[in-house]
Amino acid sequence: MMRSIRWKLTSSYLLLVVLVLVIVTAYVTQALHRSYVSTYAYVVATQAKVISLMMREYAGKRNLAELQPMAQTLKWRKEAIIALIDATGRSTGPDAAASPELEKAFAGEESQAVRFDPATGETRVFAAAPILGPDNRIAGVVQVSAPEAWVWRQLRRMAPALGTASLLGLVAAFIVGMRLSRRITRPLEELGHAAERISTGDFASRAPVDETAELERLGRTFNRMTDRLQQTIAEITTERKKLEAIVSGMTDAVVATDRHGTLMLLNRAATDLLRADPAGALGRPARETIQGDRLPAMLEDATASGRITAEELPPGSVGDRVVEVHCAPYRDDQGEVIGAVAVLRDVTELRHSERLRRELTANVSHELRTPLTSIKGFTETLLDGAVRDEATSRRFLTIISSEADRLVKLVDDLLDLSQLESKRVTLDLRRVNVAALVAHTVDKLQPLAQGSGLLLEQAAPPEVWVTADRDRLEQVLTNLIDNALKYTPTGGRVDVRVAQADREVEISVSDTGKGIGPADLPHVFERFYRADRSRTRGSGGTGLGLAIARHIVEAHGGRIRVDSLLDEGTTFLFTIPQNG
Ligand SMILES: Nc1ncnc2c1ncn2[C@@H]1O[C@H](COP(=O)(O)OP(=O)(O)OP(=O)(O)O)[C@@H](O)[C@H]1O
Ligand SMILES: [Mg+2]
Incomplete structure (x- = not known):
């Protein structure tokens, strides 16, 4: 069991007082006993002396045996024994064994002794005095004794007083002990409370400083320690927060x-x-x-x-x-x-773009190779002699020129795309009338449509305006219509429509062509992606048109999407916001 300092202090204080009381009581009792015994011995001795003087009066006339009854009348207490011993050493009354005080009395001296008395079986106070006869010779001796226990009886009478005093002393000691320990423990308790508060994280808490020297030092040291602790914790916290901020950021x-x-x-x-x-x-x-x-x-x-x-x-x-x-x-x-x-x-994006770059290199090489091979083939044939035949050489040179055009277009598209992708293109934003733009583009492509036997129609409300780069929008529109014309068989139709939506303009190009399969649909906006490679190769496309279109639309803050059903037709739709 844990005992409080207060309890320990009070109890040791009490123990100390009890110890002092016991020692003092023992000493006082001893001293009192000695003093009582000597007083008592003096009384007994005086008694013996008085009796011896009285007996002297009668010693000449009667013998000691006759004086015995008279001597007994002088007994002042029942337990007192008065013995008269004649000159021969015989007792005339109660027994009186040989003893030092008797010997001294026979030698003419009064004396006393405290000793154990075998006859009564107790310690007694003895006194003896000589009885002188008329001739001044020793006629006998009177011996008086009384139990020493009387002294104790006397002392015992003081016990209640002593007890009361002790009790009062103890109570006083208890009260003083409690107060004193309270005085010492209170600052300690407060220190303890402060320590508890600090342990729960309240570092602003301080211990009261007591004026007692040791406690004052303790309190001050404690507070200094708390200061340091608070400071250190603050430093650690700041460091940790810094680190956390770095790591989390x-x-x-x-x-x-x-x-x-x-x-x-x-x-x-x-x-x-x-x-x-x-x-x-x-x-x-x-x-x-x-x-x-x-x-x-x-x-x-x-x-x-x-x-x-x-x-x-x-x-x-x-x-x-x-x-x-x-x-x-x-x-x-x-x-x-x-x-x-x-x-x-x-590194998903990183790896993805790395892959795209690798693919781009492969694709570009591949796309360049086809026209270059063709050009080289026709040039060699011409060099081998075909140049001499004018009709053949004209046909071959036309093919070479168209392959060169294809190369130029490919390089232009690539350059365009790379600029759009790297966001290096600045849009030349102006107010553009959408109906006028659509009419212009449709008119431009009308001959191509007629050449392919296709119907190209447009429907646009007249006063629809957007803020956009006119040439770039025309580029998108041209590519979409060109695709529609390219991938729609003869007899089909292509419709260009403009619709005003919520703060944006929707432009759609629909055709009744061969459509795009669901597997290809999500990829048509990727560069070099062609749905049907074997067939489109002939159409001369590079697969960059839609990638460029998507970049242009997105640069305007718009969206482009495609809906298509295989063998039924395709609709491309893009939006241009009007607040831009
Ligand atoms: N209207 C359409 N109908 C069917 N397929 C289409 C249509 N428009 C595009 N596609 C498919 O999407 C592919 C990508 O079109 P994109 O315009 O990017 O390339 P391209 O027309 O082949 O070449 P480029 O436009 O560079 O000359 C086409 O090759 C074609 O397979
Ligand atoms: Mg195209």
């Missing part, structure tokens, strides 16, 4: 586990990437909270081996993303591995 995802694989840290990028709930995930095993087992395994490996590892996780490990993971162990001051930290970078 990182674009790379950071995940840390301790040596048991428990999740210790997840920054914002990590919770986004791993789709984890930080509140539920922290403090739980990484294996339970992180989807897929590759990342937890890497963290475990780094913790177990103490080595840095790097790996690229394919889609499926962390959702559908491609993630580059660098995993490193972290150590304590002794160099012991106490966990691992992984930095994850979402």
Whole structure:
């Protein structure tokens, strides 16, 4: 059981008082006893002397035996014994054994002694005095004795008084002890309360400073310590917040586990990437909270081996993303591995654009190769002699010229696309009348439509205006109509319509052509994508037109989409916002 200082102080105080009382009582009792005994012995001795003097009066006339009854009348108490002993040493009354005081009395001296008396079986106070005869010779001796126990009886009478005094002393000691200990423990208790408040995080709390020297020092030291603690904690907190801000603000995802694989840290990028709930995930095993087992395994490996590892996780490990993971162990001051930290970078876009770049190179090379091969073939035939036949050489040169045109278009489109993709193109924004633009484009392409035996129609409300780059819009429209004409068999029709929607203009190009299959539909806006390569090769398309169109529409803040049914027709629709 824990005892309070207060209780300990009071009890030791009481113990001390009891001890002092016991010692004092023992000493006082001893001293009183001695003093009482000597007083008592004096009384007994005086008695013996008085009796001896009285007996002297009668010693000449009667013998001691006769005087005995008279002597007994002088007994002042029942337990007192008065013995007269004649000169021969015989007692004339009660027995009186040989004893030092008797010997001295026979030698003419009065004397006394406190000793054990075998006859009565108790300690008694003895006194003896000589009885002188008429001739001044010793006629006998008177011996008086009384029990020493009387002294104790006398002392015992004082016991209640002593007890009361002790009790009062104890009560006083208790009260004083309580007050004194209260005086000492209160500052300690307050110090304790302050310490408790600080332990719950209230670092502004201070202990009251007591004026007692030691407690004052304790209080001041405690407060200084708290100051330092508050300061240190504030510094640590700021440092931690700084670090947290840095880690949480990182674009790379950071995940840390301790040596048991428990999740210790997840920054914002990590919770986004791993789709984890930080509140539920922290403090739980990484294996339970992180989807897929590759990342937890890497963290475990780094913790177990103490080595840095790097790996690229394919889609499926962390959702559908491609993630580059660098995993490193972290150590304590002794160099012991106490966990691992992984930095994850979402490289999906990077890998995607890398792939696109590779594909682009392959595609461009391929597209360049076809016309170049053709040009080279015809040039060699001409050099081999065909040049001498004018009709043949004219036909071949026409083909060479058209292949060169195709090359120029391809290079122009590529340049255009690369500028649009790198957002290096600035739009020349003006107020554009949409109906006029559509009419102009349709008129421009009408001969092509007629040449292919197609009906090209337009329907546009007259006063619809947008703020846009007129040439770029014409480029989009031209490409869409050109596609519609290109991919619609003879006898079909192409409709260009303009509609005013909520703060934007919708322009659609529909045809009754061969349509685009559902498998190709999502890809038609990708560069170099052609739905039917074998057939469109002949049409001379490069597959860049729609990619360019999408970039132009999006640069205006609009959207482009396509609806199509195989063998029924296709509708391309794009919007241009009017507030831009
Ligand atoms: N109206 C349409 N009907 C059917 N297929 C179409 C239509 N418009 C586009 N496509 C398909 O989408 C592909 C991509 O069109 P895009 O305009 O980008 O390329 P292209 O017309 O082949 O070449 P370019 O326009 O560069 O000369 C086409 O090759 C074609 O397969
Ligand atoms: Mg096209």
